[in-house]
Amino acid sequence: MHIVVCIKQVPDTAEVRINQETGTLIREGVPSIINPYDMHAIEAALWIKEQKGGKVTVLTMGPPQAEAALREAISMGADDGVLLTGREFAGSDTLATSFSLASAIKKLQVDMVICGKQAIDGDTAQVGPEVAEFLNIPHISYVRKINEITDGGIKVERLMDEGFDLVESTLPVLLTVVRELNQPRLPSLKGKMNAKKAEIKKLGGPEIGAPTERLGFSGSPTQVKRIFTPEPRIGRSMIEGTPAEQVEALLKILIERKCV
Numbered sequence: 001m002h003i004v005v006c007i008k009q010v011p012d013t014a015e016v017r018i019n020q021e022t023g024t025l026i027r028e029g030v031p032s033i034i035n036p037y038d039m040h041a042i043e044a045a046l047w048i049k050e051q052k053g054g055k056v057t058v059l060t061m062g063p064p065q066a067e068a069a070l071r072e073a074i075s076m077g078a079d080d081g082v083l084l085t086g087r088e089f090a091g092s093d094t095l096a097t098s099f100s101l102a103s104a105i106k107k108l109q110v111d112m113v114i115c116g117k118q119a120i121d122g123d124t125a126q127v128g129p130e131v132a133e134f135l136n137i138p139h140i141s142y143v144r145k146i147n148e149i150t151d152g153g154i155k156v157e158r159l160m161d162e163g164f165d166l167v168e169s170t171l172p173v174l175l176t177v178v179r180e181l182n183q184p185r186l187p188s189l190k191g192k193m194n195a196k197k198a199e200i201k202k203l204g205g206p207e208i209g210a211p212t213e214r215l216g217f218s219g220s221p222t223q224v225k226r227i228f229t230p231e232p233r234i235g236r237s238m239i240e241g242t243p244a245e246q247v248e249a250l251l252k253i254l255i256e257r258k259c260v
Contacts, residue, residue, distance in 0.1 A: 001054030003045040003112045004105055005078070006131065007038035009062055009069040010121040034069045037116025039184040040177050044146065045114050046077045047182065052149055055079045057108060061089055061100055067200050075187035075195035082108075086204035091217035094122070098130030100215055103208040105135060112154075113174040117142055128176035139174040140167050144181055 012031045034042075045056045058073040060066050061084035070081030084100055092100065105113060113135070115128035125141070132139030144164060145157040152171055157164040159178050187195070205215050213219060239246045254260045 001048065001052050001111045002109065003048060003054060003056050003114060004108060004110045005038070005041050005045045005056060005058045005073070006101055006113065006115045006127070007042065007058055007060050007069055007073060008035045008116075008119045008121075009033070009060060009066040010035045010119055032065070032068070034072060035116055035119045035121075037118060037120070037177070037179065039116070040179055040181050041114040041116045041175075042073050042076055042078065043182045043184040044143075044175070044177050045112075046185070048112070048146070048149060049077075054111075057082060057110075059101060059104060060084070061092070061097060070200055071195040071198060072187070074198045075191040076185055077188075077191060081198060081200045083200055083202045084204070084208065085202055088205040088212055088215045091220060091223075092215065093220035093222045094124050094126040094130060095221060096215055096219035098127050099134055099219060100205075100208065100210060101127070102131045102134030103210040104203060105131070107208060111171050113137075113172070115174065115176045117176045117178050125176070128174060132174035135172075135174065137172045137174055138169045139176070140169055141176045143175045143177045146181070 009032045012033050042056075042058065048054070049056050056078045057080040058070050058078045059082045060069055062069075064083075064085055066085070067081070067083055070078075070083060074081055082104060084104055089096075089100060113131065115131070117128070118125035119127070129139050129141060140156055140158055142159040143156045144159040146154065147157060147166070148155040153169060154171065154173060154175075155166065155168045156175065158167050159180065205212055217223075239249045241249065251260070
């Protein structure tokens with residue numbers, strides 16, 4: 001079984017700063033990490049490999065430094081890393097990103113694709129399902145548990161607002177996973193050694209057979225107009241007392257402000 005895990009290198013959100021003049025993210029000096037949800041996707045793939053055998057390939061799209069994310073995944077136990085990189089991918093929205101990833105995956109002949117449910121820097125949760133559409137394969141989102149894997153299918157639990165759905169699909173299939181699925185493992189010393197010497201395959205638009213007009217800015221119908229830090233709210237106050245006293249005090253404030 002060949003499993004591809006799509007990951008993304010994102011800024012550590014605890015360190016993100018915004019240039020107030022340009023409205024863009026300040027990336028210089030900001031540490032990068034593997035998107036936390038993608039760590040659970042990596043762990044899921046490694047678990048399936050341990051149960052059924054096979055191979056795990058980790059795929060990402062980004063600048064050359066995104067290679068570090070692939071090496072971290074290899075240190076956890078992944079077999080190969082593939083990096084889509086080049087100027088033609090710059091400015092990709094979720095549609096162009098999904099098309100690029102799907103174009104690369106088509107070259108790999110896979111049985112399963114696993115993604116984190118969303119990236120913490122965009123929070124769209126669109127890339128996984130869009131990749132599945134471009135690949136023309138079924139997808140199951142918000143997977144919280146993998147119940148059974150056979151040679152030709154899979155049964156999983158999909159997280160819902162209340163409880164879960166039990167979903168069955170044939171292979172190949174794309175899964176997006178949530179934190180509840182597992183606990184990502186730590187890299188082993190042997191894994192770190194393997195990651196250092198691993199050969200990362202780098203691909204551009206021509207190598208994945210993707211037309212230039214479908215990539216980067218050209219293939220992105222949506223653009224980020226502005227990024228800004230919300231203005232801090234002021235004038236907050238805490239209402240003390242018992243619940244009954246708090247309700248009475250709040251109602252008084254609302255009446256004074258003519259909110260009710």
